[in-house]
Amino acid sequence: MEQMRALISGFPDQMKDAWxxxxxxxxxxxxxxxxxxxxxxxxxxxxxxxxxxxxxxxSSPACIQANSDYTIPAWVGxxxxxxxxxxSGNTEExxxxxxxxxxxxxxxxxxxxxxxxxxxxxxHGWPSVRFPGGQPPRSQFGYAFTSVMHVxxxxxxxxxxxxxxxxxxxxxxxxxxxxxxxxxTALLEVVDGRRIMLYSDAxxxxxxxRWRQQLNENSKTLCNHHVFPEMNHNELVGWESGGxxxxxxxxxxxxxxxxxxxxxxxxxxxxxxxxxxxxxxxGDGSNEILRFFDxxxxxxxxxxxxxxxxxxxxxxxxxxxxxKDALSKVN
Numbered sequence: 120m121e122q123m124r125a126l127i128s129g130f131p132d133q134m135k136d137a138w139x140x141x142x143x144x145x146x147x148x149x150x151x152x153x154x155x156x157x158x159x160x161x162x163x164x165x166x167x168x169x170x171x172x173x174x175x176x177x178s179s180p181a182c183i184q185a186n187s188d189y190t191i192p193a194w195v196g197x198x199x200x201x202x203x204x205x206x207s208g209n210t211e212e213x214x215x216x217x218x219x220x221x222x223x224x225x226x227x228x229x230x231x232x233x234x235x236x237x238x239x240x241x242x243h244g245w246p247s248v249r250f251p252g253g254q255p256p257r258s259q260f261g262y263a264f265t266s267v268m269h270v271x272x273x274x275x276x277x278x279x280x281x282x283x284x285x286x287x288x289x290x291x292x293x294x295x296x297x298x299x300x301x302x303x304t305a306l307l308e309v310v311d312g313r314r315i316m317l318y319s320d321a322x323x324x325x326x327x328x329r330w331r332q333q334l335n336e337n338s339k340t341l342c343n344h345h346v347f348p349e350m351n352h353n354e355l356v357g358w359e360s361g362g363x364x365x366x367x368x369x370x371x372x373x374x375x376x377x378x379x380x381x382x383x384x385x386x387x388x389x390x391x392x393x394x395x396x397x398x399x400x401x402g403d404g405s406n407e408i409l410r411f412f413d414x415x416x417x418x419x420x421x422x423x424x425x426x427x428x429x430x431x432x433x434x435x436x437x438x439x440x441x442x443k444d445a446l447s448k449v450n
Contacts, residue, residue, distance in 0.1 A: 228246045337433035
């Protein structure tokens with residue numbers, strides 16, 4: 120319990136250190152700008168790519184796609200930046216996808232604490248951002264996401280103003296942490312003992328995946344996530360069987376599409392009429408990046424408080440460990 124609490128409490132300091140590491144890791148591509156970028160990664164390492172691809176969709180001059188699999192798309196080639204994210208450096212799926220990217224002559228960069236990926240970077244001279252190892256990957260999101268955005272910024276895929284906002288995150292999180300804990304405590308009283316349904320605008324899907332992953336791993340809790348407007352064409356019908364056993368958390372941001380907000384309003388009324396509790400969750404901050412990190416921190420605290428309430432060890436991942444052991448015996 121105390122290990123994960125210390126890691127979450129230390130998130131502002133992690134962001135400060137992540138920004139320092141980015142500043143001390145210059146990346147010179149000699150004027151090269153990719154036509155596309157593919158971000159490889161699984162779980163706590165991969166979520167940064169999923170978020171970056173959504174966050175930059177309306178501003179990046181190149182297509183950015185996250186990839187959480189053994190294989191990669193056929194369109195990857197010599198004009199593609201393949202950014203390989205593996206905290207341990209030993210993630211099976213990510214390393215196999217990297218092998219394919221090398222075969223396709225893609226340009227490689229990496230984010231890792233070392234392991235096999237770190238060795239390959241040293242061997243081939245691939246640009247890389249390194250940060251401290253030895254912790255659960257999901258607890259190192261600040262290092263991972265800051266590094267992803269740093270690499271993408273170095274090839275012209277992140278606007279300068281958006282990238283610069285990362286330098287303000289640590290102080291904002293530090294000043295706002297007590298408020299985040301208070302809000303997480305209030306949410307805990309609503310979600311405890313209920314099936315959690317997470318919803319957002321499609322542009323925020325990476326964020327609610329992060330919330331789901333944290334609830335899955337830290338709280339050992341199954342929950343559901345979906346996005347507007349897509350859920351209006353399928354899952355909304357399923358709400359005819361919904362009821363007071365569900366609690367709905369709707370994450371809203373000023374960046375949400377106006378028509379999506381209208382859909383949310385109608386659907387929240389439907390959820391309430393079915394007997395579910397509905398809570399709108401908003402981030403605190405003066406810009407998109409500060410609000411985003413505030414929401415990440417809020418979700419982390421909620422997952423920890425729920426784990427403590429339920430008596431789970433948030434660090435334990437015995438099912439994943441069992442899976443890896445079983446796979447190690449398969450040729």
